[in-house]
Amino acid sequence: MESTSRIIVALDFDSRRAAEEVVDRLGDECRFYKVGLELLAAAGPDFIKHLVAEGHEVFLDLKLFEIPNSVAGAVRVAGALGASMVTVHSMGGTDIMAAAVAAARDFPRLRVLALTVVTSMTGSDLADLGVNASTEEQVLRLARLADGAGCHGVIASPQEAARLRGVLGSSSLIVTPGVTLPGESPSEHARPGTPRAAVAAGASHIVVGRTVTRAEDPVAAVRLVRADLGL
Numbered sequence: 334m335e336s337t338s339r340i341i342v343a344l345d346f347d348s349r350r351a352a353e354e355v356v357d358r359l360g361d362e363c364r365f366y367k368v369g370l371e372l373l374a375a376a377g378p379d380f381i382k383h384l385v386a387e388g389h390e391v392f393l394d395l396k397l398f399e400i401p402n403s404v405a406g407a408v409r410v411a412g413a414l415g416a417s418m419v420t421v422h423s424m425g426g427t428d429i430m431a432a433a434v435a436a437a438r439d440f441p442r443l444r445v446l447a448l449t450v451v452t453s454m455t456g457s458d459l460a461d462l463g464v465n466a467s468t469e470e471q472v473l474r475l476a477r478l479a480d481g482a483g484c485h486g487v488i489a490s491p492q493e494a495a496r497l498r499g500v501l502g503s504s505s506l507i508v509t510p511g512v513t514l515p516g517e518s519p520s521e522h523a524r525p526g527t528p529r530a531a532v533a534a535g536a537s538h539i540v541v542g543r544t545v546t547r548a549e550d551p552v553a554a555v556r557l558v559r560a561d562l563g564l
């Protein structure tokens with residue numbers, strides 16, 4: 334894998350102008366961007382097309398949790414926009430994940446990733462939902478379900494990557510947000526890890542947001558991420 338393609342920078346902004354400013358500053362330093370609901374709602378789908386046309390890969394983080402027909406429709410739109418990754422909630426169950434995977438078949442570059450347990454959640458948050466499992470048990474259970482539904486990979490915290498790699502085998506994608514540089518405050522991430530630790534544990538890709546996008550010098554910050562990875 335091209336080294337720059339392992340690092341996905343999350344463009345969590347509320348305007349196209351702010352996102353473009355970071356993309357322009359990063360230039361060739363970053364190839365892969367994550368666009369979530371905030372920026373999609375603010376900037377519209379044309380911005381995804383624009384990023385793809387400029388040679389970037391786009392992870393469209395839609396976190397789909399809907400009836401299978403609606404999930405399939407949204408995945409087809411993500412594919413038509415040129416996205417490389419799209420997310421579906423594994424908590425929605427096998428049917429919606431299978432519908433997403435089936436819809437993605439028309440778009441050979443599109444990978445369907447299942448969200449397991451968001452990195453801000455702890456065991457007590459799960460208990461509040463009536464889930465009597467540790468976050469790790471729940472992540473592994475949902476990852477098996479996603480794998481069985483044909484998903485190309487999962488989203489999980491760096492701390493679960495090693496167990497997941499064991500469960501999913503070598504070809505699945507494991508994409509880890511909740512990544513911070515050594516010594517950096519983990520903000521609201523409950524289960525953080527450094528880029529190096531995430532990849533050493535088996536992550537195929539890491540998602541880095543504010544560490545890069547809110548840095549005074551985003552280029553220097555992304556280089557620090559790469560250096561931590563030994564790239």
Ligand code: C5P
Pocket residue numbers: 343345367369394451452453510511512520521522523540541542543544
């Ligand atoms: O914290 P950071 O700015 O690096 O967040 C980057 C991405 O990681 C966000 O777009 C979000 O989807 C994901 N994230 C997460 N759990 C958190 C915080 C962020 O999954 N607690």
